Amino acid sequence: MKILVPLKRVADPDNANKIKVTAGKIETTGLEWKPNPFDEYAVETALRLTEDAATPKARKGEVVVVSFGPKEVDTTLRSALATGADKAIRIDTTDDAIDGDLLARALKALVEKEKPDLVLLGKQQVEGDSNQVGQLLAEYLGWPQATFAGSIVSEADKSLVVSREVDGGSLKVRVTLPAVVSVDLRIVNPKGVQSVFTKAGHNYPEGVRFAALMAIMAAKKKPLTEVKLADLVSDPTLKVKTGAAELPPSRKAGIKVKTVQELVAKLKTEAKVL
Amino acid sequence: MSLTTEGRERLLREFPGDLLSDAPEDLRDYGRDWTRVVDPAPCLVARPRSTEEVSRLLSLCNELRLPVVPSGGRTGLAGGAMAAHGELVLSLERMRRMDPVDVLGATVRVQAGTVTEAVHAHAAEHGLTWPVDFASKGSSQVGGNLATNAGGVNVVRYGLTRQWVLGLEVVLATGQVLELGGALEKNNTGIDLRQLFIGSEGILGVITEATLKLTRLPERLDVLLFALGSLSDVLRLFREARTSGLVLSAYEFFTDLCVARLLRHRRLRSPFAEEHPFYVLVEVEGADAQHLERWTSSLFGIVCDGVLAQHASQARELWELREGISESLSSTGLPHKNDVALPIASLEAFCTDLTELFARRYPDWEVVLFGHIGDGNLHINVMKPDGLDKEAFLARTKEADHELFALVQKHRGSISAEHGIGILKKPYLGYTRSPEELRLMRALKGVFDPHGILNPGKVVDA
Numbered sequence: 086m087k088i089l090v091p092l093k094r095v096a097d098p099d100n101a102n103k104i105k106v107t108a109g110k111i112e113t114t115g116l117e118w119k120p121n122p123f124d125e126y127a128v129e130t131a132l133r134l135t136e137d138a139a140t141p142k143a144r145k146g147e148v149v150v151v152s153f154g155p156k157e158v159d160t161t162l163r164s165a166l167a168t169g170a171d172k173a174i175r176i177d178t179t180d181d182a183i184d185g186d187l188l189a190r191a192l193k194a195l196v197e198k199e200k201p202d203l204v205l206l207g208k209q210q211v212e213g214d215s216n217q218v219g220q221l222l223a224e225y226l227g228w229p230q231a232t233f234a235g236s237i238v239s240e241a242d243k244s245l246v247v248s249r250e251v252d253g254g255s256l257k258v259r260v261t262l263p264a265v266v267s268v269d270l271r272i273v274n275p276k277g278v279q280s281v282f283t284k285a286g287h288n289y290p291e292g293v294r295f296a297a298l299m300a301i302m303a304a305k306k307k308p309l310t311e312v313k314l315a316d317l318v319s320d321p322t323l324k325v326k327t328g329a330a331e332l333p334p335s336r337k338a339g340i341k342v343k344t345v346q347e348l349v350a351k352l353k354t355e356a357k358v359l
Numbered sequence: 360m361s362l363t364t365e366g367r368e369r370l371l372r373e374f375p376g377d378l379l380s381d382a383p384e385d386l387r388d389y390g391r392d393w394t395r396v397v398d399p400a401p402c403l404v405a406r407p408r409s410t411e412e413v414s415r416l417l418s419l420c421n422e423l424r425l426p427v428v429p430s431g432g433r434t435g436l437a438g439g440a441m442a443a444h445g446e447l448v449l450s451l452e453r454m455r456r457m458d459p460v461d462v463l464g465a466t467v468r469v470q471a472g473t474v475t476e477a478v479h480a481h482a483a484e485h486g487l488t489w490p491v492d493f494a495s496k497g498s499s500q501v502g503g504n505l506a507t508n509a510g511g512v513n514v515v516r517y518g519l520t521r522q523w524v525l526g527l528e529v530v531l532a533t534g535q536v537l538e539l540g541g542a543l544e545k546n547n548t549g550i551d552l553r554q555l556f557i558g559s560e561g562i563l564g565v566i567t568e569a570t571l572k573l574t575r576l577p578e579r580l581d582v583l584l585f586a587l588g589s590l591s592d593v594l595r596l597f598r599e600a601r602t603s604g605l606v607l608s609a610y611e612f613f614t615d616l617c618v619a620r621l622l623r624h625r626r627l628r629s630p631f632a633e634e635h636p637f638y639v640l641v642e643v644e645g646a647d648a649q650h651l652e653r654w655t656s657s658l659f660g661i662v663c664d665g666v667l668a669q670h671a672s673q674a675r676e677l678w679e680l681r682e683g684i685s686e687s688l689s690s691t692g693l694p695h696k697n698d699v700a701l702p703i704a705s706l707e708a709f710c711t712d713l714t715e716l717f718a719r720r721y722p723d724w725e726v727v728l729f730g731h732i733g734d735g736n737l738h739i740n741v742m743k744p745d746g747l748d749k750e751a752f753l754a755r756t757k758e759a760d761h762e763l764f765a766l767v768q769k770h771r772g773s774i775s776a777e778h779g780i781g782i783l784k785k786p787y788l789g790y791t792r793s794p795e796e797l798r799l800m801r802a803l804k805g806v807f808d809p810h811g812i813l814n815p816g817k818v819v820d821a
Contacts, residue, residue, distance in 0.1 A: 097670065097671050097672070099671055099672070099675075117670070117671055118670070119669075119670035119671065119672055120670070141632070164669040164670075167669070290628035290629070291626065291628055292628060294630075295630035295666040295668075295669075295673065296666060296667060296669055297664060297665065297666055298583070298655045298656075298658075298662075298664075298665040298666065298667060299659075299665075301652075301655075301667055302652065302655075302656055
């Protein structure tokens with residue numbers, strides 16, 4: 086099975102440097118980055134689907150990771166290669182030149198070139214929380230889709246049984262490949278993914294795998310190619326227009342009250358909640 | 360001497376109503392630290408707001424001959440903050456003022472009750488830090504760190520707390536307030552009294568304020584975890600790390616038994632598919648990616664496996680495996696803790712002797728090792744066997760400690776690397792300190808605290 090996984094880097098929410106906004110734009114210099122967590126789960130899912138957990142080094146399929154962004158994004162792609170992906174593609178662009186629709190159109194063109202059996206992606210990226218790309222891509226490709234996958238059981242290269250996270254439970258669907266599947270948090274549970282290669286009942290460690298030192302070195306030799314955005318889409322028009330960014334207003338400092346009576350009085354007269 | 364009714368009345372009369380408490384939960388909570396070997400039983404808890412109040416309080420306690428236990432975040436592991444004999448607990452927690460950071464001098468003046476982590480956050484706003492760092496930084500206080508000369512995970516890079524203090528304000532048992540050292544980096548003017556108080560565990564005086572020395576925040580940190588097959592490989596890897604030219608900010612070691620306890624207690628995971636007997640966490644500062652890579656690729660004859668954190672969240676996850684150990688041991692059983700230091704060159708021989716000792720004398724005990732091996736500091740934790748009751752276990756550990764410390768003495772080590780002496784290690788101090796040293800310590804105690812009211816029963820007897 087060949088799997089394409091779009092992967093985006095996002096600002097680490099635990100950044101030591103606080104995010105600054107200047108003239109309506111978010112300043113990204115000096116920020117620390119990490120892969121979008123849901124995308125990391127998608128990479129982990131792709132690796133689990135293409136291996137026998139007993140011998141993970143012998144890959145039994147191909148995982149291609151793709152990311153949109155400037156040269157620095159290569160670091161994120163190399164990390165994915167170090168965990169076991171086979172090849173990486175960087176579509177050269179910048180964050181302000183893309184939106185969900187353009188991403189989906191570019192990915193469609195890439196899918197037509199790479200011909201994967203499955204596109205696996207995170208349900209959303211944690212910066213914009215738009216939750217669009219997977220759905221748009223399935224529509225543009227005319228492929229079946231299964232969103233918010235909490236578990237996946239692979240049925241050879243023919244189909245996947247996807248348990249979707251829905252309100253109050255889960256909904257099982259069978260999608261015939263090729264298909265688009267977006268993954269949710271629970272997919273990286275010990276039994277979240279069942280591939281045809283791994284013995285049934287295998288327990289993975291929860292979460293995504295670490296990059297072994299050997300593999301980090303081996304990843305240097307894996308192919309990482311750069312593609313111009315214009316080579317994939319002729320029309321770079323965006324559907325989403327970004328206005329100005331601004332930081333949330335800082336909270337007013339609190340006050341200390343001396344007595345319960347004073348507190349009750351303030352709740353009544355100032356906060357007006359009693 | 361215990362508190363008389365008269366004494367209690369004077370204390371209550373001379374201090375504001377909310378300064379003293381004898382509520383049972385306060386007596387319990389303020390009367391104990393992280394050790395659980397003796398039961399807390401103080402007579403009162405005092406929480407002064409200023410040096411002036413500390414001074415008046417000590418002066419009165421001195422007059423009443425009422426023993427006083429100075430108290431910080433009470434995260435100690437040697438019983439140094441235990442109050443089990445009707446003492447007054449003097450908590451500094453209300454004294455947590457931090458002055459503005461002196462950016463040019465890289466110093467900050469803080470009160471003793473300031474929480475360690477708050478100092479970090481305060482200094483970080485100016486790109487600076489106080490490089491005293493350990494797992495309990497969210498509760499431990501500056502005064503306690505200083506009084507115990509706390510160690511932690513960055514000692515291999517920055518040294519002990521002692522090296523990061525420029526000045527102290529100390530209140531003596533008589534109530535006299537001393538200002539020692541100020542904010543001077545250089546001050547060669549006779550005996551450095553300040554250093555006597557640092558690490559003295561509150562038996563000479565009560566630290567109320569300190570001028571801390573700061574340093575720039577570390578650059579990018581890379582965190583690696585290695586799996587190794589033997590202790591000699593752990594030490595070989597340390598040699599390689601020391602000579603690599605990389606700036607080493609931590610070199611921490613733990614064993615498979617630590618990981619097993621950790622995974623039983625918490626939802627953590629090992630980054631390795633297979634189990635290995637030894638693990639080492641290495642943190643390097645500001646490394647050039649190629650330099651780091653050249654170094655790691657040279658290690659495959661030594662290490663079985665290794666991972667490099669790819670981003671900050673993964674680095675935190677690897678650190679959890681080390682920092683969570685202590686808590687997991689306490690949550691999955693009753694550990695008897697020892698914290699010894701050895702000359703690094705003797706570590707391997709010591710560990711061979713240690714393994715032999717426990718296999719011969721205490722074959723059913725689970726011995727869990729971890730520590731700051733870059734500093735020659737080994738935490739030796741013995742877990743209570745399920746079949747043995749607590750009292751019997753504690754009695755046997757006392758006997759085992761004598762054998763263990765005889766080994767430490769043989770290899771010219773220290774019976775307490777960073778936890779201090781408190782009450783738990785006091786009977787064994789003679790394994791590391793000579794009778795002459797102990798006599799001088801007692802003499803000093805007599806000079807500073809003639810009536811012996813400060814933290815009596817801890818470290819040395821008056």
